[in-house]
Amino acid sequence: MSEGQNKAHIIVVGNEKGGSGKSTTAMHIVVCLLNKGFNVSVVDLDHRQKSLARYLENRLNYSKAHDLKLAVPDVYILSRSIQGDVENMMFEDTTNFTELVSELHKTSDFIVFDCPGTDSNLSRLAHGAADTLLTPVNDSFVDIDLLASVNPETYKVDKLSHYSEMVWDARKHRAMTDRGIIDWVVMLNRTTALDAKNKRRVNDAMNELKQRISFRYIQGLGERVVYRELFPKGLTLVDLREEGMEKMTMSHVAARQEIRRLMEDLNLPGWNNSKIAAE
Ligand SMILES: Nc1ncnc2c1ncn2[C@@H]1O[C@H](COP(=O)(O)OP(=O)(O)OP(=O)(O)O)[C@@H](O)[C@H]1O
Numbered sequence: 594m595s596e597g598q599n600k601a602h603i604i605v606v607g608n609e610k611g612g613s614g615k616s617t618t619a620m621h622i623v624v625c626l627l628n629k630g631f632n633v634s635v636v637d638l639d640h641r642q643k644s645l646a647r648y649l650e651n652r653l654n655y656s657k658a659h660d661l662k663l664a665v666p667d668v669y670i671l672s673r674s675i676q677g678d679v680e681n682m683m684f685e686d687t688t689n690f691t692e693l694v695s696e697l698h699k700t701s702d703f704i705v706f707d708c709p710g711t712d713s714n715l716s717r718l719a720h721g722a723a724d725t726l727l728t729p730v731n732d733s734f735v736d737i738d739l740l741a742s743v744n745p746e747t748y749k750v751d752k753l754s755h756y757s758e759m760v761w762d763a764r765k766h767r768a769m770t771d772r773g774i775i776d777w778v779v780m781l782n783r784t785t786a787l788d789a790k791n792k793r794r795v796n797d798a799m800n801e802l803k804q805r806i807s808f809r810y811i812q813g814l815g816e817r818v819v820y821r822e823l824f825p826k827g828l829t830l831v832d833l834r835e836e837g838m839e840k841m842t843m844s845h846v847a848a849r850q851e852i853r854r855l856m857e858d859l860n861l862p863g864w865n866n867s868k869i870a871a872e
């Protein structure tokens with residue numbers, strides 16, 4: 594454990610929008626943290642798709658098959674309760690969640706939660722426990738609408754979305770229970786250089802939103818094949834040079850810079866002078 598404390602830093606990657614890049618982003622963060630030597634536990638709350646758990650299972654298998662000794666975290670899949678009435682299910686979810694998290698605090702520096710693209714009780718519990726909440730959004734007004742509806746001329750916020758209301762409640766609840774602060778970070782994902790006008794508009798809207806809803810807005814990741822092609826091997830571009838497995842292309846180098854910037858922008862405790870941060 595870092596600094597002898599039994600308290601892990603909880604990172605929750607969430608957005609009630611399917612396919613915005615939660616699992617992909619979570620995977621890259623997990624590998625960066627592992628490569629720096631942190632103890633990382635992963636909880637996949639998307640018990641249907643299990644994308645992050647599958648990604649990490651592929652990593653373990655590939656590592657074994659090629660004798661690579663890749664760092665792999667402990668992975669847990671938490672399924673929602675389906676027993677009894679709503680109250681019962683909520684109680685069981687809360688018990689399972691609390692028990693798992695209190696165990697993981699003992700052994701982890703970081704606990705990374707990957708949420709499903711839909712609302713669920715477990716997802717709400719994770720949002721409420723987050724130290725860092727990371728929300729990837731695509732650079733499109735359809736995605737921005739999942740944060741708030743904005744005035745088409747001024748981009749002033751007309752109405753908060755269901756998701757933003759939920760984060761607001763989680764923050765309030767957290768402040769009241771343990772005076773904790775949820776650092777909400779919204780990042781763009783899959784940005785392309787193609788449509789500069791749309792990019793500027795999205796940027797303007799995000800800058801307006803960040804003040805109204807109170808999140809940190811960071812640059813995030815571009816649209817790149819390397820973020821999706823390595824899933825079957827369970828690798829990320831952060832592994833490529835480490836293992837000398839594949840030649841780095843210019844796109845890989847640019848992607849590494851994005852990842853490095855993402856990790857710096859997240860402001861995670863103890864993140865400095867890491868291997869990829871130092872390059
Ligand atoms: N920056 C990126 N560049 C290219 N492809 C990406 C990028 N980020 C994500 N993808 C691809 O987009 C798709 C959706 O990504 P991902 O599964 O990470 O999203 P998600 O938010 O976890 O989805 P879900 O809500 O279904 O869990 C995947 O095919 C993934 O490989």
Ligand SMILES: [Mg+2]
Nearest residue numbers: 615616639644
């Ligand atoms: Mg996912």
